[in-house]
Amino acid sequence: MALLVLKFGGTSVGDVDKIRNVAAHVKREVDAGHACAVVVSAMAGQTNTLVGFVEEAWRSTLAKQGENGAVDYDAREYDAVVSSGEQVTSGLLAIVLQAHGVRARSWQGWQIPMITDGAHRSARIKGVNVEGLKARIMDGEVAVVAGFQGLAPDNRISTLGRGGSDTSAIALAAALNADRCDIYTDVDGVYTTDPRVVPKAHRLDRISYEEMLEMASQGAKVLQTRSVELAMQKGVRVLVRSSFDPPDLAGRTGPGAVLGTLVCHEDEIVEQNVVSGIAYARDEAKVTLLKIADKPGVAAQVFCPLAEANINVDMIVQNVSEDGRYTDLTFTVQSADFDRALEVLKRAKDSIGYFDLRGSTDIAKVSAIGVGMRSHAGVAAQMFSALAEKGINIEAISTSEIKISVLIDAAYAELAVRTLHSLFGLDGR
Ligand code: ASP
Numbered sequence: 336m337a338l339l340v341l342k343f344g345g346t347s348v349g350d351v352d353k354i355r356n357v358a359a360h361v362k363r364e365v366d367a368g369h370a371c372a373v374v375v376s377a378m379a380g381q382t383n384t385l386v387g388f389v390e391e392a393w394r395s396t397l398a399k400q401g402e403n404g405a406v407d408y409d410a411r412e413y414d415a416v417v418s419s420g421e422q423v424t425s426g427l428l429a430i431v432l433q434a435h436g437v438r439a440r441s442w443q444g445w446q447i448p449m450i451t452d453g454a455h456r457s458a459r460i461k462g463v464n465v466e467g468l469k470a471r472i473m474d475g476e477v478a479v480v481a482g483f484q485g486l487a488p489d490n491r492i493s494t495l496g497r498g499g500s501d502t503s504a505i506a507l508a509a510a511l512n513a514d515r516c517d518i519y520t521d522v523d524g525v526y527t528t529d530p531r532v533v534p535k536a537h538r539l540d541r542i543s544y545e546e547m548l549e550m551a552s553q554g555a556k557v558l559q560t561r562s563v564e565l566a567m568q569k570g571v572r573v574l575v576r577s578s579f580d581p582p583d584l585a586g587r588t589g590p591g592a593v594l595g596t597l598v599c600h601e602d603e604i605v606e607q608n609v610v611s612g613i614a615y616a617r618d619e620a621k622v623t624l625l626k627i628a629d630k631p632g633v634a635a636q637v638f639c640p641l642a643e644a645n646i647n648v649d650m651i652v653q654n655v656s657e658d659g660r661y662t663d664l665t666f667t668v669q670s671a672d673f674d675r676a677l678e679v680l681k682r683a684k685d686s687i688g689y690f691d692l693r694g695s696t697d698i699a700k701v702s703a704i705g706v707g708m709r710s711h712a713g714v715a716a717q718m719f720s721a722l723a724e725k726g727i728n729i730e731a732i733s734t735s736e737i738k739i740s741v742l743i744d745a746a747y748a749e750l751a752v753r754t755l756h757s758l759f760g761l762d763g764r
């Protein structure tokens with residue numbers, strides 16, 4: 336007998352019919368003798384609808400009073416509304432399981448409780464009090480847990496940020512000391528890159544936590560970045576698989592029956608490529624400050640006001656100045672923060688003292704990721720040469736031990752992804 340946490344995303348619980356399919360997956364594991372906790376998301380699109388209601392309730396009401404709503408709405412009430420999507424699916428799945436003769440009970444975040452900090456709207460899990468829940472799971476009752484939500488110190492519902500059910504599932508798996516956390520989604524695993532861009536992309540049987548973390552934060556959308564961090568920290572083995580595989584087939588075990596991608600410690604991966612995947616993101620924007628003084632303290636003058644405005648900066652390039660007096664500075668921010676970043680910098684113009692300010696959202700970031708880079712020299716050189724051969728200009732570069740990212744013109748994003756995918760031997764296997 337194993338203790339499993341199964342997590343089903345929004346498309347997997349999109350309607351009652353799909354919830355019946357989820358129940359079939361759960362029943363298969365129960366029939367195999369496993370103890371199960373199931374974490375569910377809201378039905379696909381439901382969270383967006385709820386967020387829309389909150390926006391409307393606040394802005395339209397203010398507008399009717401002739402105010403502009405510069406202040407945001409109360410995050411506690413946002414959480415109260417937006418967490419309700421998961422309440423619905425957890426109850427529905429418990430009902431369908433019961434109809435199949437499976438003992439099941441739904442649990443809201445506050446009932447467990449899943450304890451979070453007080454950062455409403457993007458709370459972090461502090462601990463999960465699993466004693467009561469675990470006793471019942473071990474006794475054969477399926478716990479159906481509403482993902483995405485927890486209990487804040489002010490005794491109110493909190494939510495974990497968009498995509499947060501992944502994190503709920505991993506946190507629960509860690510607290511229960513589960514054998515595995517199965518993340519069921521609408522794709523059958525983690526791919527070497529986006530199959531819509533590169534049809535030759537293939538599913539990875541295994542990927543290390545570190546690579547998955549880079550893939551998630553560099554634009555691959557399978558798992559919430561925070562959930563991967565948590566899995567790595569707590570050593571939770573995560574299997575990403577599709578809920579649309581037939582429930583009986585998905586239960587097959589044994590050699591050759593790997594369905595999905597196992598996210599695990601790199602020691603568990605025998606056959607390691609230098610590069611495991613190519614990620615890309617189009618949601619960054621580039622900002623360039625022309626002719627700033629090349630002297631101590633200027634970078635701080637630029638980045639402190641941005642930090643104060645809660646704007647995250649990703650890549651940074653500062654050129655060498657020819658005359659030792661002036662230089663240019665380029666960096667990227669999330670597209671959503673682009674306008675605000677420009678505003679902040681315009682306001683700080685006098686203290687920074689730049690000549691001109693430029694920006695563009697027509698850029699893409701393409702990254703090659705692989706733990707094999709640690710022990711292989713020349714990966715960057717290969718990558719830059721291949722891009723040059725295709726006439727793709729690199730505007731900025733950033734690296735970590737296991738990742739090289741380049742910033743390029745958005746028009747070349749797909750060509751760059753395809754080029755790097757074949758360069759590193761990831762095509763058609
Ligand atoms: N329903 C929430 C969202 O759409 C949480 C999740 O699905 O992970 O962001």
Ligand code: MG
Nearest residue numbers: 344498501557
């Ligand atoms: Mg998700």
